[in-house]
Amino acid sequence: MMTVAIVGAGIxxxxxxxxxxxxGYRVELFDKNKRDDECACSFAAAGILSPxxxxxxxxxxIYQYGSRSMKLYQEWLPQLTQDVFFKVxxxxxxxxxxxxxxxxxxxxxVQRKTRELKIVEAELKSxxxxxxxxxxxxxxxxxxxxxxxxxxxxxxxxxxxxxALAFEIDNSVNVNWxxxxxxxxxxxxxxxxxxxxxxxxxxxxxxxxxAKGDLPLRAVRGExxxxxxxxxxxxxxxxxxxxxxxIYVVPRPNDIYLVGATEIQSxxxxxxxxxxxxxxxxxxxxxxxxxxxxxxxKSVVNCRPALTDNLPLIDTTFGLTRVxxxxxxxxxxxxxxxxxxxxEFKHISNHDLEKVQHAN
Ligand SMILES: Cc1cc2nc3c(=O)[nH]c(=O)nc-3n(C[C@H](O)[C@H](O)[C@H](O)COP(=O)(O)OP(=O)(O)OC[C@H]3O[C@@H](n4cnc5c(N)ncnc54)[C@H](O)[C@@H]3O)c2cc1C
Numbered sequence: 293m294m295t296v297a298i299v300g301a302g303i304x305x306x307x308x309x310x311x312x313x314x315x316g317y318r319v320e321l322f323d324k325n326k327r328d329d330e331c332a333c334s335f336a337a338a339g340i341l342s343p344x345x346x347x348x349x350x351x352x353x354i355y356q357y358g359s360r361s362m363k364l365y366q367e368w369l370p371q372l373t374q375d376v377f378f379k380v381x382x383x384x385x386x387x388x389x390x391x392x393x394x395x396x397x398x399x400x401x402v403q404r405k406t407r408e409l410k411i412v413e414a415e416l417k418s419x420x421x422x423x424x425x426x427x428x429x430x431x432x433x434x435x436x437x438x439x440x441x442x443x444x445x446x447x448x449x450x451x452x453x454x455x456a457l458a459f460e461i462d463n464s465v466n467v468n469w470x471x472x473x474x475x476x477x478x479x480x481x482x483x484x485x486x487x488x489x490x491x492x493x494x495x496x497x498x499x500x501x502x503a504k505g506d507l508p509l510r511a512v513r514g515e516x517x518x519x520x521x522x523x524x525x526x527x528x529x530x531x532x533x534x535x536x537x538x539i540y541v542v543p544r545p546n547d548i549y550l551v552g553a554t555e556i557q558s559x560x561x562x563x564x565x566x567x568x569x570x571x572x573x574x575x576x577x578x579x580x581x582x583x584x585x586x587x588x589x590k591s592v593v594n595c596r597p598a599l600t601d602n603l604p605l606i607d608t609t610f611g612l613t614r615v616x617x618x619x620x621x622x623x624x625x626x627x628x629x630x631x632x633x634x635x636e637f638k639h640i641s642n643h644d645l646e647k648v649q650h651a652n
């Protein structure tokens with residue numbers, strides 16, 4: 293049986309460990325933190341799953357990975373023992389009257405990019421953007437007038453997902469989880485953890501920003517507020533388009549709404565700033581006055597791992613696969629990124645095995 297090491301137990305590392313263990317590989321999973329510390333960037337995410345809306349600002353690759361992941365989530369989540377909050381009830385994109393020109397721009401950009409993508413007819417049918425009167429989707433947001441509705445989009449609870457994956461990993465005879473195991477060096481077949489130099493059939497590097505010494509990564513700070521409100525009844529993931537910033541409101545069970553997220557080019561993990569709080573909260577209040585009496589029950593800060601082109605990296609050479617650069621879309625893209633990483637790993641490792649066998 294092949295033994296692989298995975299360094300990093302964020303969304304990428306956990307999904308990879310789970311899928312490889314299911315395929316029969318022996319997995320050694322290393323993370324510098326304790327399993328339940330919730331320090332990884334993945335724990336901060338809002339869990340927005342909106343490949344089409346992201347097309348406005350993102351590269352087509354993000355859409356491709358995202359839309360494949362939507363299918364994989366539907367296939368993979370039922371295989372988990374624990375339930376994970378996952379909904380595909382559509383997303384709403386809207387703007388205030390004075391910013392409606394921004395909404396038109398958003399619509400045109402996404403339409404143009406979908407045409408360029410040459411999405412096949414069947415796929416395009418399920419990937420529509422409908423021009424709607426906002427009140428038909430969210431009656432309490434009628435004051436926003438016109439909006440866009442994207443039925444194929446949704447959301448997931450990343451914390452529940454990470455915990456459900458940890459449960460599978462803990463209960464798998466194929467995985468060994470090394471807590472508080474900081475890896476100082478990662479290379480093909482090898483890693484260094486503390487004073488030990490370890491050798492494996494394959495190494496996967498999923499350290500996010502922890503791989504900065506080996507990859508040209510930059511940190512993009514994100515701040516997010518969790519609000520609790522009994523005066524608000526919003527059911528769909530709602531984005532507010534604004535000339536200076538984009539905010540979203542993500543409804544969760546038990547009257548919880550996530551409002552986020554800032555995007556600041558900085559590796560700063562300090563608490564949420566006053567400026568960011570003001571921006572996020574005033575935008576939320578402008579979406580629904582009921583947020584005026586909401587309680588701020590949690591504030592979240594973390595830094596996203598981004599590469600220079602803002603695209604995900606899956607880099608496979610013999611003995612080493614690096615998965616990184618998940619930036620703003622790690623939860624959205626991870627299933628498809630992991631699927632591709634495993635495909636490349638199997639291809640290269642089998643190919644090389646064949647070469648060795650021929651040489652013998
Ligand atoms: C506020 C905010 C909101 C977001 N919202 C969304 C969203 O709605 N949808 C979406 O798709 N994405 C979202 N994201 C982005 C998403 O969170 C990231 O893309 C994703 O978490 C990156 O996952 P990862 O596994 O690559 O890295 P991480 O989650 O950072 O995991 C890396 C792991 O490696 C470990 N590690 C690092 N160095 C070492 C070392 N030397 N030795 C051992 N272990 C090490 C770390 O402890 C960590 O556990 C959001 C991000 C932020 C900050």
